[in-house]
Amino acid sequence: MQSPPKPRTGKNRQSILKRAYKSFYHFYLRYLFKRDTILATISVFLFIWLLSLIPLNTGILNPFKTALKDLDFNDISYSVLNKNKNTPIDSRIVIVNIGNADRAGLAMMIEQLKAAEPKVIGLDVTFNSAKDPHTDSLLASTIANSSNLVVVSRLDWKNKKTPEDVGYFGRFEKYHGYANLIGEDGGTIRSFSPYEKSDSIVYSSFPVAVAELADSKAVEKLRKRKREYEIINYSRNTDQYVIIEGTDVLENNVAASLLKDKIVLMGYINHDPFNIEDKHFTPLNSRFAGKSTPDMNGILIHANIISMVLDGTYIRNIPSGIFWIITILIAWLHVALFMRYYIEEHIWFHLVAKVAQIFFAILSVYIGILVFDWFHLRFDTKISLIVIILAIDIIYFYEALAVWLHTKFGFQTSFHSKSH
């Protein structure tokens, strides 16, 4: 007759946990503290550091770097996961699509808009030279008589002394701000520089100059952040701003109440995907990697920046110290796992390594997206992915080095010449 099973006591549970820990320690944890693991992990970062010392740009020789050059995994949260889908329409901003209006048309639009008493009007159009004396005089007079009009300028760093080019009507303007955005030529626009300084003159960017007139307190917050650049929080796309046609403004089809005390941005918007005039790549692009067409007009990028400044919803970068600690930790955990299979079950090494890489890639991107979405914190998971990819090759190199050191100098290592 069998005796009934004994009820589990606290002591039993403790011993199960202890045994589980012991077997886990034997299986994996003991490798964490092996000298080879720590030295191999250091070798990975040493290798990266040595690579960075080469004065040549080795990006072309590195397919990972080339492929990942303009990729930010956080873009997935915009383009695939519809991060901003539920963001309400920003009723503080009204965008006027100027279409193909010429200088006379623009002058008339500004006059019409002024009559509705908006807080500020931002004109996202550059005028590089004289065109027609009649229309030029008309627009010059309108610009000169508009006390709350901000016109875009352009920064050209080739001209180091006076980089800001205010254009043909610059001398008539009361306010202007540069429309330059940060990004590679034809690359994704993820950040902008709020202020630039040259020869003790401070230049404001166009969206900041517009926001300054609308809400100086919000801009004060931005100023206090003292950031050389800000990551743009793309909270809204074309459908989440009120966009009215310039022709409707001219024909007086727009109620003045819609514009009163609002930020009115005048710019060019074209919904035709094949029209790329003043269109840029943004993280909202439906194809977050690879070749595609630009997706957002400049005026909408400025509108997103203004929304971000007014709401104070800035995106922060994870402090570099914490970033490197996390990256080293991830590399260490992976190297320990790879070492275990490399030394004890080499037949499974490559399979486990590939599975671990895929698993980590999916997990890290997910964590990165969550952190980005919840805390507006950007963590570049690309680097840790590169580190893990490199780790496998470094282990091979480290093994050869360790065996050589062992033979020559009696260096203590878990590797031996016939490990696989």
Added chain:
Amino acid sequence: MKHIHIFLLLTFCSMVANAQKANSFLVYSVKGNVSIVENNKGTKAQIGKLLTDNSTITVGANSLVSIICNEASLFSITKPGTYSMTQFKDSCLANKSSITSNYLKFIWNQLTTPKGAPEKNRKSYMNNVGAVSRTNISIWIDSRLDTINYYSGDFPISWKCYSDADEFTFDIYEEAENGKPVFQKTVKKTSVPFADFSSKLKKNKPYFWQVNVKNEDPERRKVVYIWDKASFEKLLAQIRSAHNGTETAAEENFRIGFLLESARFYSEAYGYYQKAAQLNPELELYKKTLEAFKKDYAIGQ
């Protein structure tokens, strides 16, 4: 030995034959008034017409002709004038580099591209301008430079460019329209110093200058006039004596500078503005005027 001689002779003959190979030009597109002269016979330019080195082409005002040379390189002529096809030999040079050399060039360019991310080196990555333009002229010349009087000094004729053009042709003509340039210079900067051409121009004679950028109609020609010593000194004496009251040396220099600038003697005015600012460095007006003058006329850039 005999074989070597024959081989060298054949190589030489083949090189000579290659060097003398005539170019063939195919008219690819025509806009406006373009005519061709061949064997002293003038005809209207037609698409598909084959031209040789001996042909002459005449391009009228606001006209354009695109030509393909040796089935390899395409170029366009937009500038009005008559041209012999031999002038365009340079445009026939096709890129004969091998795949290997092109690949090595590509690798070298990539390796020597500066490292860095947009955010870490933002000034190099601020070329994306989020604005639309309402201007279709890429060259802009300050209207004050429509007539320039010059006697001496270091002063640049400058312009601004709003397109990606990286090369400009600066021409000086004797005529306000048409004619051949008496001075021509291709520059990468947006200015040409007077020192480059002033000695080549006759004094007390109006000349006309123009800046050209590829595939664009140039602005109307502007006037440049080199004064001789006697005439300039006479004018300067008049300016000096125009003021009867007392004035400091700085004030006098500033006044002369201002009047010379008004009379479009920019190079000379610059010298007087500099003197005024040196003599009275405390006065903000002199300093600011000098700074604005330098900025407006791109001096020292």
